[in-house]
Amino acid sequence: MVQTLLDGIFNGISIGAVLLLAALGLAIVFGLMGVINLAHGELMMLGAYTTFVVQNGFKAMDNPALFNLYIFAALPAAFLMAAAVGLLLERGVIRYLYGRPLETLLATWGVSLILRQWVRSVSWSLTIAVVLFSALFFGAMWFLSRRPNWDRIRGWAIALLLPLVSGISVSTGLLLNKTDKLAQPWFSARNIDVSAPGWLQGGLEIGTFQFPYARLFIIVLTALCLGGVYWFLQRSAWGLRIRAVTQNREMSSCLGIPTNTVDALTFALGSGLAGVAGCAVTLLGSVGPNLGGNYIVDAFMVVVVGGVGKLVGSIVAALAIGTVSYVVGSGTLATVLTSVQSEALQPLIDLVNFFATTSMAKVLVFALIIGFLQIRPAGMFPQKGRTVDA
DSSP states (O other), X not given: OHHHHHHHHHHHHHHHHHHHHHHHHHXXXXXXXXOOOTTHHHHHHHXXXXXXXXXXXXXXXXXXXXXXXXXXXXXXXXXXXXXXXXXXXXXXXXXXXXXXXXXXXXXXXHHHHHHHHHHHHOOHHHHHHHHHHHHHHHHHHHHHTTSTTHHHHHHHHHHHHHHHHHHHHHHHHHHHTTXXXXXXXSSOSSOBOOOOOGGGSSEEEETXXXXXXXXXXXXXXXXXXXXXXXXXXXXSHXXXXXXXXXXXXXXXXXXXXXXXXXXXXXXXXXXXXXXXXXXXXXXXXXXXXXXXXXXXXXXXXXXHHHOTTOHHHHXXXXXXXXXXXXXXXXXXXXXXXXXXXXXXXXXXXXXXXXXXXXXXXXXXXXXXXXXXHHHOTTOSSOOOSGGGTO
């Protein structure tokens, strides 16, 4: 009974560690910047697919010793891929929507749908068409922007270039689709499996308990990322700039801090952490295009319950939500209570058995969160001082 409970708690903590990794990025983007990014889960998905690609690259080398090290290449690759996409998202969409939360929410939701469909449909023909469109459109815009009358002809230029370049790109993509190798999707809508390195398979045995190496690795990775984020925000020069812009954007700009660059860096950092979380998720099971939807709501709940912008609160909330969800949803708590064989506990056992599925456990967790927010609407660790009124 004790072993079952401890195994359930350990597995719950490992799931909470993944939630914390995802919530770290949200705590930066949502907590510090006030941006509701519904595409954050899809950035996790991109990190997971990047891990899959890196794994296949190492597998093609046909060197077992080298393959065991692919995870150390996949982690920075997933971070950089998600950070690059997040940077494009911030520069291309979100920077025009600061201070407009509803528009930001709708725009990022649209981006999340685009990214999901992109992963399902991406092929060489589609990639070539997109690259061709970007090169032609933005190249022409850059060339025309050097004209002295650019401000006057900008609207006309966009109106003419968009249909022209779109027609060329679509036609090129349709022609390339006639070649089977170029038209074949890279991933499709099916889930993919990522094989853990040999040294992450198995578990650490302590007495009668066994702790899977993969879950221990996720916990250690989360601790390292948490320490890195804390050091960056509290000890580095750019971290100081981020905190300054968060507290008073106008004053920071007057002091010479490049606020636009700070915004881009902050969003890229939060997005990169989502990519690392996606890499960690691949060690727990198969992943697919809908991966982000499984974590985005829980990650937002972690940030809200812990307190917006509070890393300590995110840690406590992530571990609590992950542990409760797994212990209840996996039936671990029901098994432990049933073994007690007490008639007085029978109503509680029946209630726990009712919630002993993954979906019903989420319902229970959300109900508990709603009740908690009625008591502490600002979360476990609410913000204090002048920044609350800013």
